[in-house]
Amino acid sequence: MHKVFGSSNFAAAVRRLVLAAFAVFVTLVAAVGTVQANPKYAGIVIDAKTGKVLYSENADSLRYPASLTKMMTLYMVFEALEAGRISLNSKVPFSANAAKEPPSKLGVGTGRSITVEQAILALVTRSANDVATALAEHLGGSEQRFAQMMTAKARGLGMTKTTYRNAHGLPNTAQMTTARDQARLGIALRQHFPQYYGYFSTRSFRFGKQTIGNHNRLLGQVRGVDGIKTGYTRAAGYNLATSAEAGGRSIVAVVLGATSGARRNAQMTNLVQRYLPAASSTRGGSNLIAKNDTSVAPVAATASVSADLPNLPHTGPLPDPRYNGVAQAYAASPSGNAASAALNTLRPVAPAASNASPVPVPQPAPAYLPNEGAAVAPAPATQSVAAAATTPPDVDAMTTASTVPSAGWVVQIGTSPDKELAMNLLRDAQEKGGKVLRSATPFTVAFGDGASQIYRARFGGFDDQRDAVNACNALKKKGIRCWAAAQ
Numbered sequence: 001m002h003k004v005f006g007s008s009n010f011a012a013a014v015r016r017l018v019l020a021a022f023a024v025f026v027t028l029v030a031a032v033g034t035v036q037a038n039p040k041y042a043g044i045v046i047d048a049k050t051g052k053v054l055y056s057e058n059a060d061s062l063r064y065p066a067s068l069t070k071m072m073t074l075y076m077v078f079e080a081l082e083a084g085r086i087s088l089n090s091k092v093p094f095s096a097n098a099a100k101e102p103p104s105k106l107g108v109g110t111g112r113s114i115t116v117e118q119a120i121l122a123l124v125t126r127s128a129n130d131v132a133t134a135l136a137e138h139l140g141g142s143e144q145r146f147a148q149m150m151t152a153k154a155r156g157l158g159m160t161k162t163t164y165r166n167a168h169g170l171p172n173t174a175q176m177t178t179a180r181d182q183a184r185l186g187i188a189l190r191q192h193f194p195q196y197y198g199y200f201s202t203r204s205f206r207f208g209k210q211t212i213g214n215h216n217r218l219l220g221q222v223r224g225v226d227g228i229k230t231g232y233t234r235a236a237g238y239n240l241a242t243s244a245e246a247g248g249r250s251i252v253a254v255v256l257g258a259t260s261g262a263r264r265n266a267q268m269t270n271l272v273q274r275y276l277p278a279a280s281s282t283r284g285g286s287n288l289i290a291k292n293d294t295s296v297a298p299v300a301a302t303a304s305v306s307a308d309l310p311n312l313p314h315t316g317p318l319p320d321p322r323y324n325g326v327a328q329a330y331a332a333s334p335s336g337n338a339a340s341a342a343l344n345t346l347r348p349v350a351p352a353a354s355n356a357s358p359v360p361v362p363q364p365a366p367a368y369l370p371n372e373g374a375a376v377a378p379a380p381a382t383q384s385v386a387a388a389a390t391t392p393p394d395v396d397a398m399t400t401a402s403t404v405p406s407a408g409w410v411v412q413i414g415t416s417p418d419k420e421l422a423m424n425l426l427r428d429a430q431e432k433g434g435k436v437l438r439s440a441t442p443f444t445v446a447f448g449d450g451a452s453q454i455y456r457a458r459f460g461g462f463d464d465q466r467d468a469v470n471a472c473n474a475l476k477k478k479g480i481r482c483w484a485a486a487q
Contacts, residue, residue: 040237040257042179045271047279048187048243048250051288054275055253058179062161063256065177066231066239067127069169071185072150073135074123077116078193079153080139082481088117097143098134101168104215105130106207114207120196121205125214127230132168143167154181157188157289171233179254186228186241186252188289195414195425195481198454200227200243202417217261218242222269224276228252238264244272249279409468410460411440413475413482419444422455429459429480436474 042058053059080086091113099110106128108114114122119135122128133143140146143166150164159181165172190197203220204213215230224246231239237257244251253271258264413429416422426442440459447454462468468484475482 038237038257038259040259042256043254043267043271044179044183045251045253045275046183046187048190048245048252048288049280049282052280054251054278055271056180059183060161060178060180062176062178063239064171064233064236065162065169065175065182065256066233066236067169068177068182068229068231068239068241069164069167069175070123070127070132070231071182071189071229071241072154072164073132073167074120074199075185075189075193076139076146076150076153077120077135078189078196081116081196082193084483086116086139088115088120090116092116092119092131092134092138094130094134095137098130098137101129101133102170104128108134118205118207120199121202122207122212124199124202124227124229125205125212127215129168129170133166136167154185157184159184169231169233169236171235179256182241182254182256183252184289186243186254188291189228190243190250190252191289192291197227198416198418198421200229216240216242217265218268218272222272224249225272232261240264240268242268242272244276246276248281249276251276251279408460409462409465409484409486410458411462411468411472411475411482411484412456412458413480414457415454416457417454419446419455422457425457426459429457429475432478432480433471433475436471436478440471 040063042061042063043055044053044057044059045055046053077086081088092115093113094108094110096110099108104127106114106122106126108130114131114134116135119131122131123135136143136146140149146167147164150167151162154162154164159177162177162181163174165175169175189200201219202214204211206212216225216227218225218240219227222244224244225242226245227243228241237259238261239254239256239258241254242252244253251272253268253275255264255268255271258267414422414425416425422444426444430437430442437459439461441461442457442459445456445458447456459471462471462484465484465486472482472484
C-alpha cells in the first residue's frame with residue numbers, strides 16, 4: 001500500500017477515512033436491520049403541513065411509550081398555562097410520592113418546590129420522573145386523576161389507541177400507545193402551542209449547581225431537528241419522537257422499540273435525512289389536529305393560583321389569572337377556562353369537532369406559525385405613543401426591557417430560545433393584528449441565562465386592563481395566542 005500511495009502517512013489517513021465511512025455505513029445498515037429483524041420496532045414519518053404519511057412500519061401496533069409519556073404531560077402543562085390555571089413562575093410542590101420516584105430524576109426533596117418553568121426544562125432535558133409526578137399531582141390532584149386527564153386528552157386529539165396510567169412512563173403494562181398516536185401528539189404540540197414549543201430545543205439548563213444536558217443527541221447534529229423527546233425502558237426498548245423543520249418543510253417522525261440508543265438515533269437520522277426533503281414546501285401549515293378541551297377538569301384545590309403571581313416584564317409570562325376575580329370564577333366554571341368565566345371581553349372559542357381518525361386529517365383553519373417574511377412599516381424606536389397611532393413601531397428597532405414603558409399593561413404573544421425567532425413572532429403578530437397593535441410597542445425580554453435563556457415577545461403601551469384585554473381578545477380572533485397583564 002505504501003508503494004501505491006507513496007507515503008505511509010497518506011496511506012494511514014486514507015485508511016482512517018475509509019474506516020470512518022465504513023463505520024457510518026455499518027451503523028445505517030444496522031438501523032435498517034433493526035427495522036427488519038426487531039419485533040418491537042415501529043416507526044412513522046408524517047408531513048406536518050399536509051398530514052401525508054411518508055413512511056410507516058407497524059405504525060398502529062401497540063407499544064410501550066416509556067418517557068414519550070412526558071410529551072402528553074407537557075401538553076397538559078402547556079394547556080394549563082394557556083388557560084391561566086398556572087403561570088411559568090407558579091410553584092410545583094413535591095410530595096413524598098413524587099420525591100421517591102426512581103431515576104432519571106431531578107432530586108427535589110419532599111416538601112420542596114420548583115417553578116413550572118424549571119419543571120418543563122427538567123422534563124425536556126433530564127426526563128425527570130419525580131418532576132412528572134409532581135406536575136401530575138399539582139395539576140390533577142392525584143397521579144391517578146391526572147392519568148385519566150391525559151387519556152381523555154389523547155382521545156380528544158384522535159390518539160385512539162393510547163392509554164395512560166402515569167405521567168412519567170415508568171413500566172405499567174396498561175400504558176400503551178402507537179407510533180401513529182405519538183406522531184399526532186408531536187404535531188399537536190407544535191401547532192397548538194407555538195409559544196412554548198421552543199422549550200423542546202433546549203440543549204441544557206442550570207439547576208442549582210447542576211448543568212443538565214438534553215438526552216436527545218440529534219439536537220445540533222442532524223439538520224432541522226428541533227426536539228421532541230427520548231424514552232427507554234427494558235420493556236419498551238429505545239424510543240424517540242422527533243420534529244424537524246428546514247427549507248420550508250416540516251415533519252414529525254417516531255421510532256419505537258429500537259434495540260439500542262445508537263441504532264435508534266441512526267434510524268431516526270436516516271428517516272429525517274430521507275423524508276424531510278420529500279415533505280411539502282407549501283407556505284404556512286394546516287391545523288392538522290383539532291384542539292379540543294376534552295380533559296377531565298382538575299380538582300378545585302388547584303384553582304387558586306394567584307398567590308404566586310410574578311411581576312412583569314422581568315418575570316412571566318403572566319396568564320389570565322392576573323385579572324380580578326379569575327381564581328374564584330375558575331372554581332365555578334365547569335370548562336376550567338378561568339378567563340372566559342371572569343371577563344366578558346374574553347369570548348370563549350367553541351371547540352372544534354373531534355377528529356377520531358388515527359391518521360392526521362387536514363383541517364381548514366390555519367395554525368398560527370411565525371411568518372419570517374412579514375413586513376412592518378419602519379419607525380423610530382423612541383417615537384411617542386401618539387405617533388405610533390398612525391405608524392406601527394418597527395420590530396427591527398425594538399426596545400429592550402430597560403426602555404419599555406414603565407407603567408400600563410402588556411400583551412405577550414409567545415416565547416423562543418432565539419431572539420430572532422421572538423422578533424419573527426412580533427413581526428407576524430403586527431402584520432396579522434393590523435390596527436389592533438398600531439399604537440403598541442414591540443419588545444423582547446430575556447429570561448434566564450446561558451443555554452436556558454429564552455426571549456419573551458411582548459407588546460407594551462396599553463394604558464389599562466381593558467385596552468390590553470381587548471387587544472388580546474382581538475388577536476385571538478386572528479389566530480394569535482396571547483396574555484395580557486399589568487407591568
